[in-house]
Amino acid sequence: MDFASIFSARKFCLSFEVFPPKTAAGEQALLVHMERLVAWHPAFLTCTYGAGGSTQDTTLQLTTRLKREFGIPVASHLTCVGSSRDELRTYLQQANVAGIDNIVALRGDPPSGETTFRTAVDGLSYANQLVALICAEFPQFGIAVGGYPETHQEAASPEADLLNLKRKVDAGADVVITQLFYDNQDFFRFRDRCDAAGIRVPIVPGILPVTNLSQIQRITKMCGAKLPIPLMEELAQDESEDWQYRSGVNHATRQVEELLAGGVSGLHIYVLNKSAAAVDILSALPNFAR
Numbered sequence: 001m002d003f004a005s006i007f008s009a010r011k012f013c014l015s016f017e018v019f020p021p022k023t024a025a026g027e028q029a030l031l032v033h034m035e036r037l038v039a040w041h042p043a044f045l046t047c048t049y050g051a052g053g054s055t056q057d058t059t060l061q062l063t064t065r066l067k068r069e070f071g072i073p074v075a076s077h078l079t080c081v082g083s084s085r086d087e088l089r090t091y092l093q094q095a096n097v098a099g100i101d102n103i104v105a106l107r108g109d110p111p112s113g114e115t116t117f118r119t120a121v122d123g124l125s126y127a128n129q130l131v132a133l134i135c136a137e138f139p140q141f142g143i144a145v146g147g148y149p150e151t152h153q154e155a156a157s158p159e160a161d162l163l164n165l166k167r168k169v170d171a172g173a174d175v176v177i178t179q180l181f182y183d184n185q186d187f188f189r190f191r192d193r194c195d196a197a198g199i200r201v202p203i204v205p206g207i208l209p210v211t212n213l214s215q216i217q218r219i220t221k222m223c224g225a226k227l228p229i230p231l232m233e234e235l236a237q238d239e240s241e242d243w244q245y246r247s248g249v250n251h252a253t254r255q256v257e258e259l260l261a262g263g264v265s266g267l268h269i270y271v272l273n274k275s276a277a278a279v280d281i282l283s284a285l286p287n288f289a290r
Protein backbone atom coordinates (compact mmCIF):
# COMPACT_ATOMS: atom_id res chain seq x y z
CA MET A 1 0.00 0.00 0.00
CA ASP A 2 1.44 3.41 -0.91
CA PHE A 3 1.83 6.36 1.45
CA ALA A 4 -1.12 8.32 0.01
CA SER A 5 -3.46 5.35 0.63
CA ILE A 6 -1.99 4.67 4.08
CA PHE A 7 -2.42 8.26 5.27
CA SER A 8 -5.91 8.59 3.82
CA ALA A 9 -7.04 5.29 5.41
CA ARG A 10 -5.86 6.12 8.95
CA LYS A 11 -6.23 9.21 11.12
CA PHE A 12 -2.91 8.43 12.75
CA CYS A 13 0.04 6.48 11.35
CA LEU A 14 2.65 4.97 13.63
CA SER A 15 5.85 3.84 11.91
CA PHE A 16 9.22 2.38 12.84
CA GLU A 17 12.59 2.84 11.15
CA VAL A 18 15.34 0.21 11.23
CA PHE A 19 18.72 -0.25 9.55
CA PRO A 20 20.22 -3.35 7.91
CA PRO A 21 22.24 -5.33 10.49
CA LYS A 22 25.75 -6.36 9.48
CA THR A 23 25.39 -10.06 10.35
CA ALA A 24 22.84 -12.87 10.07
CA ALA A 25 22.70 -13.02 13.88
CA GLY A 26 21.94 -9.29 13.95
CA GLU A 27 19.11 -9.83 11.49
CA GLN A 28 17.65 -12.65 13.59
CA ALA A 29 17.79 -10.42 16.67
CA LEU A 30 16.13 -7.60 14.73
CA LEU A 31 13.26 -9.86 13.68
CA VAL A 32 12.59 -10.67 17.35
CA HIS A 33 12.43 -6.94 18.14
CA MET A 34 10.19 -6.36 15.13
CA GLU A 35 7.74 -9.03 16.40
CA ARG A 36 7.35 -6.92 19.55
CA LEU A 37 7.00 -3.70 17.59
CA VAL A 38 4.47 -4.84 15.01
CA ALA A 39 2.18 -5.80 17.91
CA TRP A 40 1.55 -2.01 18.11
CA HIS A 41 -0.03 -2.03 14.63
CA PRO A 42 2.34 0.27 12.78
CA ALA A 43 1.04 1.64 9.49
CA PHE A 44 4.41 1.01 7.85
CA LEU A 45 8.06 0.15 8.45
CA THR A 46 11.08 1.79 6.82
CA CYS A 47 14.65 0.63 6.30
CA THR A 48 17.61 2.98 5.91
CA TYR A 49 20.14 3.09 3.09
CA GLY A 50 23.80 3.37 4.07
CA ALA A 51 26.14 6.21 3.34
CA GLY A 52 27.86 5.89 -0.01
CA GLY A 53 25.33 3.26 -1.10
CA SER A 54 27.15 0.91 1.29
CA THR A 55 24.10 -1.11 2.29
CA GLN A 56 22.23 -1.09 -1.03
CA ASP A 57 21.78 -4.88 -1.25
CA THR A 58 21.05 -5.36 2.42
CA THR A 59 18.52 -2.52 2.39
CA LEU A 60 16.65 -4.16 -0.46
CA GLN A 61 16.82 -7.59 1.17
CA LEU A 62 15.76 -6.44 4.62
CA THR A 63 12.92 -4.25 3.36
CA THR A 64 11.63 -7.17 1.28
CA ARG A 65 11.95 -9.52 4.25
CA LEU A 66 10.06 -7.18 6.59
CA LYS A 67 7.19 -7.08 4.14
CA ARG A 68 7.19 -10.87 3.76
CA GLU A 69 7.45 -11.60 7.49
CA PHE A 70 4.97 -9.04 8.77
CA GLY A 71 2.69 -8.34 5.81
CA ILE A 72 2.53 -4.60 6.41
CA PRO A 73 3.52 -1.80 4.01
CA VAL A 74 7.24 -1.01 3.83
CA ALA A 75 9.46 1.75 2.51
CA SER A 76 13.05 1.53 1.39
CA HIS A 77 15.17 4.62 1.93
CA LEU A 78 17.21 5.55 -1.15
CA THR A 79 19.92 8.20 -1.45
CA CYS A 80 21.65 9.82 -4.42
CA VAL A 81 25.13 9.21 -2.94
CA GLY A 82 27.53 7.54 -5.37
CA SER A 83 24.85 6.44 -7.86
CA SER A 84 24.25 7.47 -11.43
CA ARG A 85 20.66 7.97 -12.59
CA ASP A 86 20.76 4.52 -14.22
CA GLU A 87 21.94 2.89 -10.98
CA LEU A 88 19.11 4.59 -9.12
CA ARG A 89 16.70 3.29 -11.78
CA THR A 90 18.07 -0.23 -11.36
CA TYR A 91 17.49 -0.06 -7.59
CA LEU A 92 13.96 1.22 -8.11
CA GLN A 93 13.23 -1.56 -10.61
CA GLN A 94 14.48 -4.18 -8.14
CA ALA A 95 12.44 -2.63 -5.33
CA ASN A 96 9.37 -2.71 -7.53
CA VAL A 97 9.89 -6.37 -8.44
CA ALA A 98 10.39 -7.16 -4.73
CA GLY A 99 6.98 -5.66 -3.92
CA ILE A 100 8.29 -2.67 -1.94
CA ASP A 101 5.51 -0.12 -1.71
CA ASN A 102 7.25 3.14 -0.91
CA ILE A 103 10.54 5.02 -1.14
CA VAL A 104 11.98 7.51 1.35
CA ALA A 105 13.79 9.70 -1.20
CA LEU A 106 16.92 11.43 0.10
CA ARG A 107 20.02 13.15 -1.14
CA GLY A 108 22.16 11.46 1.51
CA ASP A 109 25.18 12.61 3.49
CA PRO A 110 28.76 12.61 2.21
CA PRO A 111 30.48 9.23 2.76
CA SER A 112 32.58 9.06 5.95
CA GLY A 113 35.85 10.96 5.64
CA GLU A 114 34.30 13.47 3.22
CA THR A 115 32.80 16.76 4.28
CA THR A 116 30.83 17.90 1.25
CA PHE A 117 28.31 16.12 -0.90
CA ARG A 118 29.60 15.35 -4.38
CA THR A 119 27.19 14.56 -7.19
CA ALA A 120 28.02 11.20 -8.79
CA VAL A 121 28.80 11.05 -12.50
CA ASP A 122 25.42 11.36 -14.25
CA GLY A 123 23.88 11.41 -10.78
CA LEU A 124 21.49 13.67 -8.89
CA SER A 125 22.40 16.60 -6.64
CA TYR A 126 19.26 17.07 -4.54
CA ALA A 127 16.43 14.95 -3.24
CA ASN A 128 13.81 16.88 -5.24
CA GLN A 129 15.43 15.49 -8.40
CA LEU A 130 15.12 11.96 -7.06
CA VAL A 131 11.45 12.58 -6.23
CA ALA A 132 10.91 13.83 -9.78
CA LEU A 133 12.66 10.78 -11.28
CA ILE A 134 10.55 8.39 -9.18
CA CYS A 135 7.30 10.17 -10.05
CA ALA A 136 8.08 10.22 -13.75
CA GLU A 137 9.35 6.67 -14.11
CA PHE A 138 8.03 4.70 -11.12
CA PRO A 139 4.66 6.28 -10.29
CA GLN A 140 3.60 3.13 -8.42
CA PHE A 141 5.76 4.10 -5.40
CA GLY A 142 4.58 6.31 -2.58
CA ILE A 143 7.27 8.85 -1.65
CA ALA A 144 8.39 10.32 1.67
CA VAL A 145 11.05 13.03 2.03
CA GLY A 146 13.09 14.36 4.93
CA GLY A 147 12.14 17.62 6.71
CA TYR A 148 14.22 19.57 9.21
CA PRO A 149 12.49 21.28 12.17
CA GLU A 150 15.81 22.89 13.14
CA THR A 151 16.82 23.55 9.48
CA HIS A 152 19.23 21.32 7.55
CA GLN A 153 22.81 22.14 8.48
CA GLU A 154 23.91 22.93 4.91
CA ALA A 155 20.94 25.16 4.11
CA ALA A 156 21.68 28.81 3.34
CA SER A 157 18.79 29.86 5.62
CA PRO A 158 15.62 28.43 7.21
CA GLU A 159 13.64 30.06 4.37
CA ALA A 160 15.82 28.42 1.70
CA ASP A 161 15.45 25.06 3.44
CA LEU A 162 11.67 25.42 3.54
CA LEU A 163 11.63 26.33 -0.17
CA ASN A 164 13.60 23.16 -0.80
CA LEU A 165 11.05 21.13 1.13
CA LYS A 166 8.28 22.70 -0.92
CA ARG A 167 10.19 21.76 -4.09
CA LYS A 168 10.30 18.14 -2.91
CA VAL A 169 6.58 18.11 -2.15
CA ASP A 170 5.69 19.88 -5.40
CA ALA A 171 7.79 17.27 -7.23
CA GLY A 172 5.45 14.58 -5.85
CA ALA A 173 6.30 13.62 -2.26
CA ASP A 174 3.29 12.30 -0.33
CA VAL A 175 4.59 12.78 3.19
CA VAL A 176 7.39 14.52 5.11
CA ILE A 177 9.18 12.63 7.87
CA THR A 178 11.25 14.87 10.09
CA GLN A 179 14.77 14.63 11.36
CA LEU A 180 14.94 13.78 15.07
CA PHE A 181 14.44 16.67 17.50
CA TYR A 182 14.11 16.98 21.28
CA ASP A 183 12.22 20.26 21.67
CA ASN A 184 8.64 20.02 20.42
CA GLN A 185 8.45 23.78 19.93
CA ASP A 186 10.90 23.34 17.03
CA PHE A 187 8.50 20.85 15.47
CA PHE A 188 5.35 22.92 16.00
CA ARG A 189 7.00 26.06 14.57
CA PHE A 190 8.22 24.02 11.60
CA ARG A 191 4.75 22.61 10.99
CA ASP A 192 3.27 26.13 11.06
CA ARG A 193 5.92 27.35 8.64
CA CYS A 194 5.20 24.42 6.30
CA ASP A 195 1.51 25.30 6.43
CA ALA A 196 2.20 28.96 5.69
CA ALA A 197 4.39 27.89 2.75
CA GLY A 198 1.52 25.86 1.28
CA ILE A 199 2.97 22.43 2.10
CA ARG A 200 -0.16 20.35 2.48
CA VAL A 201 1.10 16.77 2.98
CA PRO A 202 1.33 15.10 6.42
CA ILE A 203 4.35 16.24 8.45
CA VAL A 204 5.32 13.28 10.62
CA PRO A 205 7.61 13.89 13.61
CA GLY A 206 10.67 11.62 13.84
CA ILE A 207 11.53 10.61 17.41
CA LEU A 208 14.74 8.97 18.56
CA PRO A 209 14.49 8.08 22.26
CA VAL A 210 17.77 8.79 24.04
CA THR A 211 19.08 5.71 25.79
CA ASN A 212 22.70 6.76 26.19
CA LEU A 213 24.15 10.28 26.43
CA SER A 214 27.40 9.75 24.53
CA GLN A 215 25.64 7.92 21.69
CA ILE A 216 23.07 10.68 21.32
CA GLN A 217 25.73 13.39 21.45
CA ARG A 218 27.43 11.69 18.49
CA ILE A 219 24.18 11.40 16.53
CA THR A 220 22.97 14.96 17.19
CA LYS A 221 26.41 16.37 16.29
CA MET A 222 26.24 14.54 12.97
CA CYS A 223 22.74 15.69 12.05
CA GLY A 224 22.82 19.14 13.66
CA ALA A 225 19.92 18.61 16.09
CA LYS A 226 20.22 20.18 19.53
CA LEU A 227 19.85 18.47 22.89
CA PRO A 228 17.98 20.72 25.35
CA ILE A 229 20.23 21.68 28.29
CA PRO A 230 17.85 20.34 30.99
CA LEU A 231 17.77 16.94 29.25
CA MET A 232 21.56 16.91 28.91
CA GLU A 233 21.98 17.88 32.57
CA GLU A 234 19.59 15.17 33.66
CA LEU A 235 21.40 12.54 31.59
CA ALA A 236 24.79 13.72 32.86
CA GLN A 237 23.72 13.28 36.51
CA ASP A 238 24.32 9.56 36.47
CA GLU A 239 26.28 7.44 34.00
CA SER A 240 24.44 4.22 34.79
CA GLU A 241 22.67 2.53 31.89
CA ASP A 242 19.43 2.40 33.81
CA TRP A 243 19.38 6.14 34.63
CA GLN A 244 20.23 7.16 31.07
CA TYR A 245 17.59 4.86 29.65
CA ARG A 246 14.86 5.99 32.10
CA SER A 247 15.63 9.71 31.61
CA GLY A 248 15.66 9.37 27.83
CA VAL A 249 12.47 7.30 27.67
CA ASN A 250 10.67 9.66 30.05
CA HIS A 251 11.65 12.64 27.91
CA ALA A 252 10.49 10.89 24.73
CA THR A 253 7.22 9.86 26.38
CA ARG A 254 6.48 13.48 27.36
CA GLN A 255 7.44 14.57 23.85
CA VAL A 256 5.11 12.06 22.21
CA GLU A 257 2.26 12.90 24.59
CA GLU A 258 2.52 16.59 23.65
CA LEU A 259 2.84 15.83 19.94
CA LEU A 260 -0.31 13.69 20.06
CA ALA A 261 -2.14 16.49 21.87
CA GLY A 262 -0.90 18.79 19.09
CA GLY A 263 -2.74 16.64 16.53
CA VAL A 264 0.14 15.07 14.61
CA SER A 265 -0.88 12.74 11.80
CA GLY A 266 1.75 10.16 12.64
CA LEU A 267 4.79 9.27 14.67
CA HIS A 268 7.99 7.83 13.17
CA ILE A 269 10.20 6.17 15.76
CA TYR A 270 13.88 5.65 15.00
CA VAL A 271 14.14 2.40 16.93
CA LEU A 272 17.83 1.64 16.18
CA ASN A 273 16.90 -2.04 15.76
CA LYS A 274 15.71 -2.40 19.36
CA SER A 275 12.19 -2.54 20.76
CA ALA A 276 12.36 -1.76 24.50
CA ALA A 277 12.35 2.05 24.38
CA ALA A 278 9.57 2.28 21.79
CA VAL A 279 7.47 -0.28 23.68
CA ASP A 280 7.98 1.57 26.98
CA ILE A 281 6.93 4.87 25.41
CA LEU A 282 3.85 3.43 23.70
CA SER A 283 2.84 1.46 26.82
CA ALA A 284 2.90 4.64 28.91
CA LEU A 285 0.36 6.39 26.67
CA PRO A 286 -3.36 5.55 26.68
CA ASN A 287 -3.67 6.45 22.96
CA PHE A 288 -1.89 3.29 21.90
CA ALA A 289 -3.14 -0.25 22.18
CA ARG A 290 -1.59 -3.56 21.34
Ligand SMILES: Cc1cc2nc3c(=O)[nH]c(=O)nc-3n(C[C@H](O)[C@H](O)[C@H](O)COP(=O)(O)OP(=O)(O)OC[C@H]3O[C@@H](n4cnc5c(N)ncnc54)[C@H](O)[C@@H]3O)c2cc1C
Residues within 6 Å of the ligand: 047, 048, 049, 050, 051, 052, 077, 078, 079, 104, 105, 106, 107, 108, 109, 125, 126, 127, 128, 145, 146, 147, 152, 153, 154, 155, 156, 160, 161, 164, 168, 177, 178, 179, 180, 206
Ligand atom coordinates in the same frame (compact mmCIF):
# COMPACT_ATOMS: atom_id res chain seq x y z
C1 LIG B 1 13.50 10.81 7.73
C2 LIG B 1 14.95 10.79 7.32
C3 LIG B 1 15.53 9.59 6.90
C4 LIG B 1 16.88 9.53 6.51
N1 LIG B 1 17.41 8.35 6.07
C5 LIG B 1 18.68 8.29 5.60
C6 LIG B 1 19.22 7.10 5.04
O1 LIG B 1 18.56 6.07 5.00
N2 LIG B 1 20.50 7.13 4.59
C7 LIG B 1 21.27 8.26 4.61
O2 LIG B 1 22.43 8.23 4.15
N3 LIG B 1 20.78 9.42 5.12
C8 LIG B 1 19.50 9.47 5.62
N4 LIG B 1 19.00 10.65 6.12
C9 LIG B 1 19.88 11.83 6.24
C10 LIG B 1 19.87 12.68 4.94
O3 LIG B 1 20.43 11.94 3.88
C11 LIG B 1 20.69 13.93 5.23
O4 LIG B 1 20.01 14.75 6.13
C12 LIG B 1 21.15 14.70 4.01
O5 LIG B 1 22.19 15.60 4.42
C13 LIG B 1 20.09 15.54 3.32
O6 LIG B 1 19.19 14.76 2.66
P1 LIG B 1 17.84 15.41 2.04
O7 LIG B 1 17.16 14.35 1.28
O8 LIG B 1 17.07 16.10 3.08
O9 LIG B 1 18.52 16.48 1.03
P2 LIG B 1 17.96 17.65 0.16
O10 LIG B 1 16.51 17.84 0.33
O11 LIG B 1 18.48 17.47 -1.24
O12 LIG B 1 18.69 18.92 0.82
C14 LIG B 1 20.08 18.91 1.09
C15 LIG B 1 20.56 20.32 1.34
O13 LIG B 1 20.60 21.05 0.12
C16 LIG B 1 19.79 22.21 0.19
N5 LIG B 1 19.20 22.35 -1.15
C17 LIG B 1 18.28 21.57 -1.72
N6 LIG B 1 18.02 21.97 -2.98
C18 LIG B 1 18.85 23.00 -3.22
C19 LIG B 1 19.11 23.82 -4.35
N7 LIG B 1 18.46 23.66 -5.50
N8 LIG B 1 20.07 24.79 -4.24
C20 LIG B 1 20.75 24.96 -3.09
N9 LIG B 1 20.54 24.21 -1.98
C21 LIG B 1 19.61 23.24 -2.06
C22 LIG B 1 18.79 21.93 1.30
O14 LIG B 1 18.26 23.11 1.88
C23 LIG B 1 19.64 21.14 2.28
O15 LIG B 1 20.46 21.99 3.03
C24 LIG B 1 17.67 10.73 6.54
C25 LIG B 1 17.09 11.93 7.00
C26 LIG B 1 15.75 11.97 7.37
C27 LIG B 1 15.15 13.27 7.84
